[in-house]
Amino acid sequence: MPERVQKILSQWGIASRRQAEQMILDGRVKLNGVVAELGQKADPACDRVEVDGQVIQATERPQLIYLLLNKPAGIISTCDDPHDRRTVLELLPKSLRQGQGLHPIGRLDVESTGAILLTNDGELTHYLTHPRHHIPKTYEVWVNGEVSRSVLQHWREGVMLDHRKTLPASVEVLRRTPSSTLLRIILREGRNRQIRRVAEQLGHPVLQLHRSAIGDIQLHPSGKPALAAGQYRPLEDFEIRVLKQGMNPPLEKLPAQTKE
Structure with missing residues (x-):
């Protein structure tokens, strides 16, 4: 059954879908001897797919891990x-x-x-x-200083990053010391270095960041x-x-x- 080439590569475990798309754009993938184009479809049962000069066999698809x-x-x-x-x-x-x-x-x-x-x-x-897909991720984060209630509320409601407000987050205090605060933060989005950037913007730089759960996976x-x-x-x-x-x-x- 024909599928998009990037989907086939991801199903075979060659790369993630996003990585496979970049491989095609870089000209590393050939379909029946011709450099593949993004969006092209192929049938693994009868088409020849090559990555970096190596022919990929459908029977070589590894067990999912x-x-x-x-x-x-x-x-x-x-x-x-x-x-x-x-x-x-x-x-x-x-x-x-x-x-x-x-x-x-x-x-x-x-x-x-x-x-x-x-x-x-x-x-x-x-x-x-x-x-x-907003799968929640749970973090335990030590930040510098004592975090006030108003800062906590601001963080929960959303903070402007790159001209776009972050989604509401769960932010609660787990522990305080004279110089730092341990927070449990649950996010439903994942912008680049989001927690560190928000904490810095709110005046409480991150000292230590640990992700303890991805959804229900602890x-x-x-x-x-x-x-x-x-x-x-x-x-x-x-x-x-x-x-x-x-x-x-x-x-x-x-x-x-x-x-x-």
């Missing part, structure tokens, strides 16, 4: 880095890093720690990074061993089902968004 990883500070949330910094993929064994098409869903900046999902399911990646679930920094685990079947809820509506025409 879904992982939760506790990212340490100093690790990059990408598949590779031009500055040779360590990436989240380097925390995995070679059997998972090579030939599986694993990639992170969204990002945590290099200084931040905590929950990040990795998969070779390009369709799920496309869905979860789409701006229409990094440290009650009654179970905590996932230490640098460790990973496969997602439970029910966690995968929760992530895939609502994937049926077509989302292809709108651009993907970047993550916190």
Whole structure:
């Protein structure tokens, strides 16, 4: 059955849908010997698809993998880095890093720690990074200074970033010290470095940022061993089902968004 080439590449675990689109734009993908164009369709059963000169066989599609990883500070949330910094993929064994098409869903900046999902399911990646899909993400954030009630309320109602107001957020105080405040923040959007930028704008720079949950997927679930920094685990079947809820509506025409 014909599918868009970028969708085929994401289904085979070659790249996320967004990465596959860029590969096509860069001329790295050929369809039946001719450089593919964005939006072209192909049938894996009878068309020849090449990526960087290598023919992709439909039978080589890897088994779908879904992982939760506790990212340490100093690790990059990408598949590779031009500055040779360590990436989240380097925390995995070679059997998972090579030939599986694993990639992170969204990002945590290099200084931040905590929950990040990795998969070779390009369709799920496309869905979860789409701006229409507002999966809540929970963060525990130490900020500088004592945060007042008025600042908390301002943060909850939304703050102007790049000429656009942030969506309402849940912001509550967990702990105070004479010089800092620990907040639990739940966001339903993920603009680039959003928490750090909002905190800076409100006069309380972030000292430490840790993502503890993605939707109902907890990094440290009650009654179970905590996932230490640098460790990973496969997602439970029910966690995968929760992530895939609502994937049926077509989302292809709108651009993907970047993550916190």
